[in-house]
Amino acid sequence: xxTTETATEVRPFQIDTPDAELATLRGRISAARWPxxxxxxxxxxxxxxxxxxxxxxxxxxxxxxxxxxxxLNALPQxxxxxxxxxxxxxxxxxxxxxxxxxxxxxxxxxSVIEMLEVIGPLTDPTAHGGSAEDAFDLVIPSLPGYGxxxxxxxxxxxxxxxxxxxxxxxxxxxxxxxxxxxxxQGASVTDAMGRQAPDxxxxxHLNLLTSFPTDVGAALFGGLIPAGLFKRVAIAVxxxxxxxxxxxxLDAVAGLFRRGYIVEMPExxxxxxxxxxxxxxxLAAWMLDHDPxxxxxxxxxxxxxxxxxxxxxxxxxxNITLYWLTNTATSSARLYWEGFRAIFAAIASGEKPxxxxxxxxxxxxxxxxxxxxxxxxxxxxxxxIYFNEAERGGHFAAWEEPELFSEEIRAAFRSVRNGSSS
Amino acid sequence: xxxxxxxxxxxxxxxxxxxxxxxDLRRRIAATRWPSRELVDDRSQGVxxxxxxxxxxxxxxxxxxxxxxxxLNALPHxxxxxxxxxxxxxxxxxxxxxxxxxxxxxxxxxSVIELLETIGPLTDPTEHGGRAEDAFHVVLPSLPGYGxxxxxxxxxxxxxxxxxxxxxxxxxxxxxxxxxxxxxVGAAVTDAMGRQAPKxxxxxHTNLLVTVLAGGPPPAESEAEHAALExxxxxxxxxxxxxVEQATxxxxxxxxxxxxxxxLAAWMLDHDTxxxxxMSGAFVDGEPAGNLTRDNILxxxxxYWLTGTGASAARAYWERAQAQARAAAAGQAPPEVSLPVxxxxxxxxxxxxxxxxxxxxxxxxxTYFHEAERGGHFAAWEEPELFSKELRAAFESVR
Numbered sequence: 001x002x003t004t005e006t007a008t009e010v011r012p013f014q015i016d017t018p019d020a021e022l023a024t025l026r027g028r029i030s031a032a033r034w035p036x037x038x039x040x041x042x043x044x045x046x047x048x049x050x051x052x053x054x055x056x057x058x059x060x061x062x063x064x065x066x067x068x069x070x071x072l073n074a075l076p077q078x079x080x081x082x083x084x085x086x087x088x089x090x091x092x093x094x095x096x097x098x099x100x101x102x103x104x105x106x107x108x109x110x111s112v113i114e115m116l117e118v119i120g121p122l123t124d125p126t127a128h129g130g131s132a133e134d135a136f137d138l139v140i141p142s143l144p145g146y147g148x149x150x151x152x153x154x155x156x157x158x159x160x161x162x163x164x165x166x167x168x169x170x171x172x173x174x175x176x177x178x179x180x181x182x183x184x185q186g187a188s189v190t191d192a193m194g195r196q197a198p199d200x201x202x203x204x205h206l207n208l209l210t211s212f213p214t215d216v217g218a219a220l221f222g223g224l225i226p227a228g229l230f231k232r233v234a235i236a237v238x239x240x241x242x243x244x245x246x247x248x249x250l251d252a253v254a255g256l257f258r259r260g261y262i263v264e265m266p267e268x269x270x271x272x273x274x275x276x277x278x279x280x281x282x283l284a285a286w287m288l289d290h291d292p293x294x295x296x297x298x299x300x301x302x303x304x305x306x307x308x309x310x311x312x313x314x315x316x317x318x319n320i321t322l323y324w325l326t327n328t329a330t331s332s333a334r335l336y337w338e339g340f341r342a343i344f345a346a347i348a349s350g351e352k353p354x355x356x357x358x359x360x361x362x363x364x365x366x367x368x369x370x371x372x373x374x375x376x377x378x379x380x381x382x383x384x385i386y387f388n389e390a391e392r393g394g395h396f397a398a399w400e401e402p403e404l405f406s407e408e409i410r411a412a413f414r415s416v417r418n419g420s421s422s
Numbered sequence: 423x424x425x426x427x428x429x430x431x432x433x434x435x436x437x438x439x440x441x442x443x444x445x446d447l448r449r450r451i452a453a454t455r456w457p458s459r460e461l462v463d464d465r466s467q468g469v470x471x472x473x474x475x476x477x478x479x480x481x482x483x484x485x486x487x488x489x490x491x492x493x494l495n496a497l498p499h500x501x502x503x504x505x506x507x508x509x510x511x512x513x514x515x516x517x518x519x520x521x522x523x524x525x526x527x528x529x530x531x532x533s534v535i536e537l538l539e540t541i542g543p544l545t546d547p548t549e550h551g552g553r554a555e556d557a558f559h560v561v562l563p564s565l566p567g568y569g570x571x572x573x574x575x576x577x578x579x580x581x582x583x584x585x586x587x588x589x590x591x592x593x594x595x596x597x598x599x600x601x602x603x604x605x606x607v608g609a610a611v612t613d614a615m616g617r618q619a620p621k622x623x624x625x626x627h628t629n630l631l632v633t634v635l636a637g638g639p640p641p642a643e644s645e646a647e648h649a650a651l652e653x654x655x656x657x658x659x660x661x662x663x664x665x666v667e668q669a670t671x672x673x674x675x676x677x678x679x680x681x682x683x684x685x686l687a688a689w690m691l692d693h694d695t696x697x698x699x700x701m702s703g704a705f706v707d708g709e710p711a712g713n714l715t716r717d718n719i720l721x722x723x724x725x726y727w728l729t730g731t732g733a734s735a736a737r738a739y740w741e742r743a744q745a746q747a748r749a750a751a752a753g754q755a756p757p758e759v760s761l762p763v764x765x766x767x768x769x770x771x772x773x774x775x776x777x778x779x780x781x782x783x784x785x786x787x788x789t790y791f792h793e794a795e796r797g798g799h800f801a802a803w804e805e806p807e808l809f810s811k812e813l814r815a816a817f818e819s820v821r
Contacts, residue, residue, distance in 0.1 A: 035676040035733030039577050045740055046674030155461050260667025267663040268468030270460040271692040275678035275685025277457040282678025289674040330457035
């Protein structure tokens, strides 16, 4: 955040999509040229043809292109310039006095769309099985380069810089005591906020572990770091220690790097960006190939099965349509480039990140890419005040299971809210 | 290869590209939706916007869409069904008696287009600074799933299976004594041919050391070894996204590559640092490196587009990764290559410059090793004359 802020104004925002853009999109979907079908009966070669063709049919023939704007414009949306970028955010205040302000950060391939169904339960708990004391005032920003936020035009927008911007956003909104939550990239941002500990932040909740114990980090990232021989040996020793202790979890995390998207986007976001910007079905395929659990659920939603909770066809297509209309496939991928550069720089410097002393709450969802063991969470978050394994939900927990996710948030922050944790 | 071959016929082939195909392609390029510019001044975020915009401009306004067809149809090319897949190949016989039959295999993101300029020097050496005794009969097949070959419709077309098919192709063409050459995926196929050692095969030459990618970390004691290992690591940490995506999720990336010509061009241009800057230079500065001209580069991309093979070509990486995983799980070392000729040329712009020690570790019976003066990953394409000299020298002893 720059020290001199001149444009601190918070302006109401409404989405206005010209019909011509929607017509172009529909035309491109209909004109898609398709490859031959995969040669397997499962998702082991990637997104399956039958699924993507059904998605394309639904998108161009049945989907209501007006619903994205209608859903977002029904909510109080704003923009404000922070550190040179216009940041888009949804801001819903609870009717309940003493509601706890909460900033929730989405990830990739998500957006604020992931979070819309938690607004009700979190801001209006009495209508959703909670008590007035569970209420939150909600701030849901779009990451820089995502959705209706500006795209960075200079280097350096890694999760830490976004975290500082979020601190500024909350203070600009007048919040002097608040909490933060995130999964996926949102977890990286929220973790960074916890370490920066801006005035007013009193606790965080995460549903993806993005900080790792030293030995686990060495096993995961060690091979990727351009380092001298000595450092390589040290990394190898640490890595073998981690491999002995938690082989299965480590393999699940390492499995992340056996998917191309998480190698391509940190390396060459621009290259993949050209294709994603030019073909809506190519974009849809790239976005749906995130993890096996969410893919299977989304595939089921399109191929006639029951959607898994909130992961319905129209909401999935809302999110893809948002990426398309805002032309943010490339700028969103750049966050991986920035994030990995920051991780490598930190490991290469040998400096540990500042300790996270604030209260940290963590929920493991059963369909998540890996089941973070409590021991890992305790090691990276010494002040772990809450750890729970939820019954249902996966990587997009807030999207898929908004009620259950909201219950987790309520439980996680209950002690912080009452001032009994510090 | 199946044991009962019923369709061994060899049919002449002619490419016929329709006006509709060309119009559709031109229209799609012109309608490209572009992302914002990269935030760096080099290749570190991928293919640069200025390069790709100039490529798109040249492609729609200056490029002759008929050249691809004309270049290929000017050559004797045919198809024949092997092991259930229609294989397309160029077959140029030398006028010289006793020419040595040679099968050369292209890689990804290449095609037979990479190899066209070596046909003259190899089949007609006396016209290209060589001797009659240097002549080759040249066979240039398109890999299954690439170009005008058929796409496999079942699993299992890893490089070993392609190698078996190539031996069958050479037998079918009547060659009872031949040699094989390849770089990139073609090097993996050629390496597999060497290990399968069909009785007609008397030598191989490769220009990418695939044995390094298969085993554990190679030694880094000498200066050359150290530099090569650093280059391998740089590739693995900053340039291997396309490789991992194609090896793990070929179908996912396939949708984008088949639907967006500019997205396809970017994906294909982003192979390695040396070739990227050379190709980028051809478009942005108008200074091609050797034979890597704008027209030749676009012939290759246009071929991938018109044949719609973005996904099927990527699947070759998936198959190879599956085969490597099976081999690793079985813990079996592949059979050694022991042929009269085992040749290798290191080109200076290659992803890593394999030192002789590494090549000898992969091929203990190495008979020819040379470090060429110029050329990179697409050596045959970029430096066809120099590349041809390497093949003459490598295979001299088996003539």
